């Protein structure tokens with residue numbers, strides 16, 4: 001039903017049109033990477049490293065270049081530490097943040113279901129009190145996944161909701177508390193301050209919990225995701241990225257730029273709108289998908 | 294802003310060339326490398342960038358440098374003119390039906406801003422004396438109908454819905470009937486977000502279109518979209534022959550290269566821009582403002598315009 005197209009054909013096309021490795025070949029390969037949203041700087045960096053290796057290893061086969069590029073991309077993505085989500089410690093708290101419409105609330109629905117199925121006691125907190133029907137949306141997800149929800153009414157102070165969520169998590173002996181937040185653009189100072197306040201409440205009220213702050217990034221996003229990661233990291237010390245909507249044709253290549261510039265690893269990927277459409281991030285699979293589609 | 298870079302980079306590289314009087318091929322080539330990078334950083338689609346650079350090169354080589362400008366400024370001037378040309382000259386309006394009601398259908402990827410923009414459009418035209426009706430055709434996303442209802446309530450605009458168990462095509466049809474009966478002269482149909490490669494859901498949009506024959510089909514696109522904006526816009530346009538684009542979330546700091554890409558590949562105008570989450574934050578699109586945003590150098594341009 002759904003047709004996918006990778007950049008393999010393009011790369012293969014590029015490689016086929018060259019008999020030997022030369023500057024023009026590298027320029028074309030760089031274009032291919034940019035088309036995957038990897039960005040100019042990171043693409044240049046990848047190509048530079050590949051060039052070095054070609055020289056070091058005295059590579060003469062044009063065909064070997066693709067493997068080298070993949071290798072380079074994988075090493076960027078595997079560069080960070082703590083790249084796996086770990087909920088073995090109880091209690092844990094997950095704060096889910098990001099720009100508008102990225103997929104935060106949906107991701108929370110999926111994640112809560114997954115953790116519940118693993119036998120954990122999960123609670124979700126409806127920290128988006130701003131967007132129209134955001135609370136009802138999360139409520140529907142809590143029905144679907146069968147986990148409890150803490151919610152105030154629209155317009156309430158989001159920090160108060162999170163505070164309540166934490167108290168309730170403590171009282172009920174919850175394993176994982178997952179907090180939704182309103183979508184916000186990172187250049188809105190007031191909204192980022194509000195988020196920072198929420199973050200500080202988590203630190204103050206729930207120091208015993210293992211903390212995970214996930215920035216949700218839509219895979220169709222271009223270079224702006226780098227700036228998003230930078231600013232959200234300052235406001236609430238993000239520990240990982242959830243890359244959503246990878247079921248589309250966009251490849252989410254910008255996470256390579258994010259990883260190499262901000263050093264925040266991708267931890268989860270969203271591949272659809274259903275409860276089960278959440279996967280652990282696998283750098284090998286991700287890079288292969290960029291090439292193989 | 295993050296990107297004042299292009300103007301000064303151009304100045305530097307071109308100063309080194311010290312060209313006099315006339316732009317040489319070497320000047321232009323050097324300058325175009327920087328322009329190309331700037332456009333790519335702004336998420337303009339690579340193919341669009343390539344075509345654009347070629348066109349500008351052809352025009353720029355051999356041109357006289359105007360006395361009041363440096364060669365760098367002269368190149369920027371040409372780039373800006375071509376960019377503005379590509380973006381379309383004037384702001385575009387909504388097509389209103391000669392005999393009401395006018396039907397507007399919204400479409401786009403998930404989370405782009407369709408529901409919010411439906412409300413904003415209703416609000417905008419309500420202020421201008423229209424009697425809008427919002428029709429809730431998203432039966433898939435949790436609480437999508439409720440969201441539109443809340444939006445409608447805030448704006449004091451009626452919302453037509455039939456719950457989430459009815460086929461969206463039938464809801465659209467019934468919504469338009471309902472609007473006609475109740476004297477609504479503007480009917481805005483909110484649809485579910487969908488991937489352009491989801492044939493089934495794309496067919497659904499096609500069926501809504503043939504059922505209600507909207508005067509206006511608007512593709513809603515997130516201004517943060519990267520290289521893929523082109524394939525998204527192309528596919529929606531092929532399927533639905535859209536009338537225009539709404540670019541949302543421009544209150545952010547993305548440079549919005551998607552705008553240029555979409556215009557270049559579909560030829561369809563950007564009609565409105567979303568400038569915030571609040572329901573009055575919708576503006577008419579002005580192409581010339583977008584080109585300086587994409588290039589990331591508003592100040593330089595205003596300087597050049599005075600020259």
Ligand SMILES: Nc1nc2c(ncn2[C@@H]2O[C@H](COP(=O)(O)OP(=O)(O)OP(=O)(O)O)[C@@H](O)[C@H]2O)c(=O)[nH]1
Pocket residue numbers: 098099100101102103104105106107128131134181182183184216244245246247248269270271272273277403404434486488
């Ligand atoms: N195809 C696809 N759609 C997704 C995915 N994740 C989320 N969506 C859709 O994207 C849209 C926005 O998702 P939300 O979860 O509401 O996003 P959000 O970040 O909470 O949005 P705000 O709270 O408004 O900022 C919805 O239509 C979701 O169904 C995914 O992995 N794939």
Ligand SMILES: Nc1nc2c(ncn2[C@@H]2O[C@H](COP(=O)(O)OP(=O)(O)OP(=O)(O)O)[C@@H](O)[C@H]2O)c(=O)[nH]1
Pocket residue numbers: 100101131183185401402403404405406407408409410431434437484485486487513541542543544545566567568569570
């Ligand atoms: N900052 C900002 N946020 C916007 C703008 N337009 C929409 N949003 C926000 O973007 C998010 C998604 O908007 P929706 O209107 O729900 O998007 P949608 O296309 O209807 O989403 P789906 O129905 O899930 O596909 C919400 O948080 C909106 O408040 C805008 O111009 N600026």
Ligand SMILES: [Mg+2]
Pocket residue numbers: 104105106128134180181182183
């Ligand atoms: Mg949400």
Ligand SMILES: [Mg+2]
Pocket residue numbers: 407408409431437483484485486
């Ligand atoms: Mg919607």
